Amino acid sequence: MPISIHRLSLGAWLVVLLLFVGACSEPARPRANVLLITVDTLRADRLGCYGYERDTSPNLDAFAKECALFERSYSMAPFTAPSHASLFTGLHTSSHGVYYWGHKVDPGAPTLAERFAKAGWRTGAFYNHPSVESCDLQRGFQHTEARYYEPAADSIDALLGWIDGGAGQPFATWLHLWDVHRPYGWRDWNELPAEFRSKVQRREMSFAYEEERYGSPTELAVGRGEQFYNVPQSRQRQPIAFAGNKRVLDERDWQFVADRYDGGVRYADAALGRLFAELERRGLWENTVIVITSDHGETLLERDPCWFTHDPFLYEEALRVPLLVRVPGGAGMRIPDLARGIDVLPTLLEHADLPGADLQGRSLMPLLRGESLPPALLWAQTQTHSAKESARRTKPGEPWLEQRECVSDGRFKIVIDYEKLAVEKSTGVALYDLQADPGERKNIAHTPEGLPHIQRLMRAGDEFRASQRSNSRKGTLSEEQRRLLDSLGY
Ligand SMILES: [Zn+2]
Structure with missing residues (x-):
């Protein structure tokens, strides 16, 4: 019976083949939990692990030793809503569309929560600011808890309670803390x-x-x-x-x-120390990827007039934020490469083996594995206060104009101020050498050595603007602004 013998041997071969494949393949890696923590308004340089001399962050300093610490990490906007939208979508402000409160995240841009929920993670968000819902930043989180302006301890208790109810399903969660934001320190x-x-x-x-x-x-x-x-x-x-x-x-x-600000950092640090201990006590420490960053920094005593604020400025103190990434193998790394808010989502997706097409950020996983990446550029955008006044009269969805933007390679940085540009061309574009002048006091835009850097970074800004998503407000640079820039010879 040659036919049946043939069938039997085919079946046997299939069994052998399946057994062989099963024996050779790696056992499935348990899906890691994801915990993204944004400590609102936290400047990188106010933490001990980033060189601050005051003892504001004993718990984060200890945590940083278990992490990869990105020494030069930036938010995409010095403003809560657009910056978080970039963290969640991996897109620039011009592409996700959230310039201001009330602007919704582009419905065509999948969020971190949607991506992880679709792949089987349990998703939850615990946040402290009303702009979250006004911009749809909670979109995709299956569970949300808003505690406006409440202390970190309360949000952390809520998060732990939600984790405990998860019956072992992997979770992807966002914890947003408010304790460093003004009014600094503590309500009492x-x-x-x-x-x-x-x-x-x-x-x-x-x-x-x-x-x-x-x-x-x-x-x-x-x-x-x-x-x-x-x-x-x-x-x-x-x-x-x-x-x-x-x-x-x-x-x-x-x-x-300013001292009160430091007190707020110390308070948030203590709350996070308790969270870490609770995760460890629950046996979740090893299999949880933890990212700690902020949506922007804060101008404290740097500027004259010394405003205690963040959203009008693109100075380093308003944009530079901590980025601590705890993944297996990354402990003790200090990574000097430029990292951006838009890079966080691609990094988490790659670690989880999830697809991440159409993102404007890039995964930092190669750096976490000790490999190298080509240099990156930061393109950040914001609005001035006077623009915010007009925003109140702007309906969400109407064309919006970035009033200020910067392009930086981490060493040289241009800042374009469109309002100034319209009034006084010579002060509309500033160039800073962050290495020689970390405080950004000396505008070298009009020096012979500055010119090539201005030209290079202006060209990069043009490329960023041109590469924004087609359904976004990509035409944010008006003809008038373009004309003004052109007239400067850039
Ligand atoms: Zn904020």
């Missing part, structure tokens, strides 16, 4: 645990609250404290009433506000 220092009051306020920070100078801590945080923030020069020198005394704020006051 007296609510801080005693260990923080002593360590943060007095011994380590050399910082004591002076009630006779500022009124009650609660008043300062929720009411009068607003007088400290976003202070334009015209208001900065006017007398302001505190604790019944009307006086002009002085250097001591400004330092006091």
